[in-house]
Amino acid sequence: MSLLKKDIILKAPLLVTLVGLSALFSYATHADPKTPGTHSGYxxxxxxxxxxxxxxxxxxxxxxxxxxxxxxxxxxxxxxxDTTLFSSPVFYRGQQMFSPNGYEYLSNQKFWDKANCGWDAFSMPKSIAKQLITMHQDRGDDIYFITGRTSSPCHFTTDYLQKTFHIKKMNEVIFAGASRTVYTKTQYIKAHKIKIYYGDSDGDIISARHAGAEGIRVMRAANSSYKPLPKNGLYGERILRNSQY
Incomplete structure (x- = not known):
């Protein structure tokens, strides 16, 4: 670790450090600094x-x-x-167990196995997701869940989502993984001919657009553990009202 990283960690243990920023790419699809926003966003x-x-x-x-x-x-x-589930309790617990005051846990397969194979029972379904899923199911639309999480050899998250949102035709959750150079979700959005993709991160909006779909912003809750909060409207995308809940 460089002296700069050590200095940042020592001075600001509760902030997103350089190490933390790198690890956070495992939490959600990244936002490419080479893709500037068209709006200041909020x-x-x-x-x-x-x-x-x-x-x-x-x-x-x-x-x-x-x-x-x-x-x-x-x-x-x-x-x-932060789109379908408010899962901060899962990530908070993972940090406390595997790397207190740090973000190394996001690169630890043991954490992902805990999160994907049982801890999602502590994730709270977002009201906006319930409304959207109900509306799309009533229309007969096919629903896919595509996450930037690292995969695990279990089906708990798929089962939890199906039960929680009463999904009649459930597709297996797609674990796209994360990359600092590639929008990993784009290929799956394109492969399944998805027309609308809902997400809270900048990377979700860009991934959808790269796949020829519309990316609609779901507001990340202000108390989410995933910081910094993204700028809603940064790319001129449409934003769901009251979707922080």
Whole structure:
């Protein structure tokens, strides 16, 4: 470890350090600094404190439902962490167990096996995900979950999502993994001909666009353990109102 990294860790143990930033790529698809935003964007915390800026493209589930009315079923995709589930309890526990005050746990297969094979029972379903999934199921749309998590040899998360959201036709969760150079979710969004992909991270929006789909932003909860909070609207994407819950 370089002296710079050591100095940052010593001075700011609770902040995202250089080591932490590297490890966090295992938590969600990365946002490429070479893909600049087209808008300043606003974090969920800023929007809660100051109100919704008029220059954001806010929509409701009903708006999407109206747009899709009388159209044939489509395939839609969902990110998991901070989009479908509020899973901060899982990641908080993992950090405390495997690398207190650090982010090395995100590179530890033992953590991912715990998270994917049982700990998701402590993840809370987001209200916005319930609304979206109900709407898409009523339309007969195919639903896919594509996550940047590292995979594990179990099916707990798939079963948990199916039971929690009462999904009739459940597809296995796709563990796309993470990369600092490639948008790993793009190939799966494209392969399954997904038209709309819902996600909270910048990488989710970009991955969808690279696959020819629309990326719709789900607001990351202000108290999420995944920091820093992304800037909603950074790419001019549409944002689901009240989707932090």
């Amino acid at each position: 974090t969920t915390a800023e929007m809660l404190a100051n109100g919704i800026p008029s220059d954001l493209r806010m929509i409701d589930v009903s708006d999407i439902q109206k747009e899709l009315k009388d159209k044939p079923p489509i395939a839609v995709g969902f990110d998991i962490d």
